[in-house]
Amino acid sequence: MSEHYRVAIVGSGPAGLSAAAHAAELGMPHILIEKTDHLSDTIFKYQKGKHVMATPSNLVLRSDIDFDAGKREFILDTWDTQIEEHKVNVRLNSEVTAITGETGNFKIELKGGDTIQAEAVVMAIGTQGNPNKLRCPGSDLPLIQYQLDDPGEYFDEHITVVGSGDAGIENALGLAADPAQRNVVSILNRRAEFARAKPANVALLEEAEREGRISVRRETNPSEVRDAELVLETRDGAETIPCDRIIARTGSQPPRGFVEGCGIEFTSEERSAFPKLTPSFETTKSGIHVIGALAGYPLIKHCMNQGYDVIEFLNGNHDLKPADEPILAEKFAALPGNRSVDEWLEIFRNNIVILNELSPLQMRELMLDSDVAAFDSHDMIFVRNDPGSSMFCIAEGSVLVEVNPDDSSITVPIEQGSIFGEVGLISGRRRGSTIRAAEPAVTLELSRTAALKLIATVPSAGRAVNRITIERQLLQMFGSGLTKEDVAELVEAAEVVEIRAGQNVVEEGGDDKDIFVIQQGSMIVEKNLGGKPIFLSYLPAGSYFGEMAVIDGSKRTATVKAAIKSEVVKFPGDAFLRLMEKNPALRERALNDMASRRQVNSFVEERKESFSGAVDMYSETAKFLIDNGIGEATDVLLIDETLCVGCDNCEKACADSHEGLSRLDREAGRTYAHLHVPTSCRHCEHPHCMADCPPNAIKRGPDGEVFIDETCIGCGNCQRNCPYGVIRMDPKPPKKPSLLSWLLFGAGPGPGEASYSWRKKTAEKKGLEQAKQAIKCDMCAGIDGGPACVRACPTGAAIRVAPEKFLTFTKLVEDVD
């Protein structure tokens, strides 16, 4: 027997809940289908007591259920009550496995065989996906679970954890942590090594194994689950162990497969792509709508507003203005001409070439992360050497690029509809030239995140940006009065190549004749001297290489390989030679560059003969730094351990100039030849931490610093994404008594970061909110004098440097005797 509704809402996260509540409010026959046995599973799984934030604060909430910043428990309770009050028709424990049929008559299949009919479907299943299931007989038995909320609640059990990643190891360690629980814990790994987990976790697991607290079974698979027993397939044959509970942590499947299975198309093949949507959230499968995180809006407020809106659309209200209308109106208010939001959106879309293919919904989403500005003739838009990873589009008017830093009257125009600033976006480097308005102009500035999303999801935009980038990079790099026409041949023949970290682009002795420009990442140049590869130099993004062999026709004299994952543009050498012949200034420039590179190389080579020890040390130290991720840094803290007296004044100063929490851990980190790389942000060229921040709270500031602003919601994604472990999650500590009252009366904890217990106790006493937020080094931006950690070091041990300035022979051998 199957039920029939006007709308079926799949998934009861904030998006689905809000949609269902509004449908109930309007009296629309509906059903809310949820996989788990409770509402809103993503939020349900937040850490207990997590403070949930309601950003963006200027967005009004449009929903029949309430939401404001507060504790996870309070929010879930409110929703449970309000969903009941609104008489929402909820069906829990029902996983949707397929949706077939056409608009007006969809058939929704549930796990277990039930079906539901609905005229329209709203999919709000979020992006968490499904955990990978065990694939063996008995895998549907109730002793298997895919999550572990509280390892402290199990006693006297035989528990087997399946999975060799961090999640599995952490669960196993948690279950075996307290011997008083008397659990017998085993962990199964299909392979011999725990290669996917963090080394620290593996070390803890191995220790637990040595001490007999956890039985680690390598090269072992579960082959059959029985009641209170598990059959294992090991290298030496089958083995049966007692087992009361299985915790399977073998990763999860993103929901994309399921969504595509329903006939819905995505914008591209990229992992970061979202379903194609109309302004009313309808997918390419007419009648099925997608909202919430799955639609690309991960913030709870957006989710809830979309739930309301989608039901309004389904109810025939096509004039509904999206809830972000006031935000956009405020953004556009500064522009001349008194146009409405819709008019401006159309102007941007029609005039700017790379936006032509966007849907109105995509335009709105893009706008939320973007800034618009109007300029008068001659107004500066940005200045050479400003940091900036945003990209500008010219909606009206045109701009001039000052190509020569010494003479601002030499300019090149960029016309309406085109873009600029893309080099900063792609390479993460500073602005290469000053740009000013040629006439009154209106620009759209896309934040790095918005621009990258655009490039990834709209292929035509990606191609256009790439072509322009290559062209401009060539013009900028070789300067010397080149024109677009001059480099056209090179641009045409250009090929973008991705290079893995450590992969060779050019090999010493090779006789290939290509020339390369580093678009993203960085390279190191090495030469074989005395049977050992010796580090010669470091090339940051924006440099070119490979010209020597092209110019003098010789074999490659050195190896160039990627310091980190990089992207280079490859040009055929003969086209470059032709360009050089036509252009004497360029020729001279290239020869000069080549000569100075030769000089550096021969300097190192000479030294190798006379001071072999110093050269080896230089080379090893440079390689050590590169191995520790310096190749993607822009500003990194180093500590010379021949000078560091361990006073920790650097940490104290950091804490005291930043609300009482230190953003660096001096002791932790790697050391080579007394050069120590402590745990502190390197302000990466392409910060990994930015990748997945729901409110886009991580930005690059005016001094090049990567910082987190106050809109951080404390989700911890950046902490997981930063490969250098420099982000910590902590609530803002209470204010300390002044230095004077500490000196005179011993009031408070004194200089530096107060102990955890002091912070907690004082905050409780003062009744302060203890919401955890992500904190990291902001390079002391805005503090006169610059980095406090460096200024506070009494001996000069702590320095913050840029890799391209530090990875030189003179700097690295400074203190070698």
Added chain:
Amino acid sequence: MASSAKNSGSANFERAEKRRDTDHESFLSHKRMRWLKVSVALCLIVIVSYFLVDVEPRHNGGTWYGYTLGTIGALLIVWLSLLGIRKRNMSPGRWSLKAWTSAHVYLGLALIVIGTMHTGFQLGWNVHTLAWALMMLVVISGIYGISAYATLPRSLSNNAREMTRGQMVEALAAIDRQLETAAQPLDRGEADAVIAALGQDVFKAGFLARLTGTYPRCATARAQNSFPAGSINKAEEKVSALLGRRKAQLGQIRRHMRYRALLEVWLFIHVPATIALIAALAAHIISVFYYW
């Protein structure tokens, strides 16, 4: 609108670029030893003028020349003491503690000359000489400090072998957990020796032990003696090996504590003596004016 362009100041950028391009020079060679030069010049002027200036009846603190040196010396002492505040007051501004320390060290050394010339070598058993003696004590402890700062960091770094203090303690705890299990099959006497080793708190070390790094009452070393090589069974062998590892781990922690202690111990003379010096200096100045 124009100002919305982010031309927040290329001065900032240039300053930051300069910083990112710094050589790593120590506080002793800061700015090509600028403060050493200042200090040497100061001392030369004082020494030369001491012999050139002819005061009656002879050089002492009470002549105009003596007052001049005394004032310079007293101001220097006050300024030198302010390092303690500067170090803890992390205010914005273009200062660096390295520059302060550099000036502190060299100007502090200059005090030997300034202060001593100020006395005109008129020393006796009084509050004036007490102030001079305290000053010399501060200076001498400072000289020890410099020698510690110059030599010990390398040893500290070599000993740490990329481990943080927390990791060293954690490593010890891991060995201890293994020892506990391994000691189960042992007989009473041997087990007691192991338990005594485990029970001894690493951080409850005496002052001297900490400074010298010798621990005559180390229970781990004693326990090791209960397992003489050659005459032991399998279980004992395992415990003995673990005790060896414990000893080595303890050694690392103790060396770490020792270097840290040596780097700090002199401040326990330098700072209290500074406070005493300021008190004595105040008494000295008041008594001079009182008896004027």
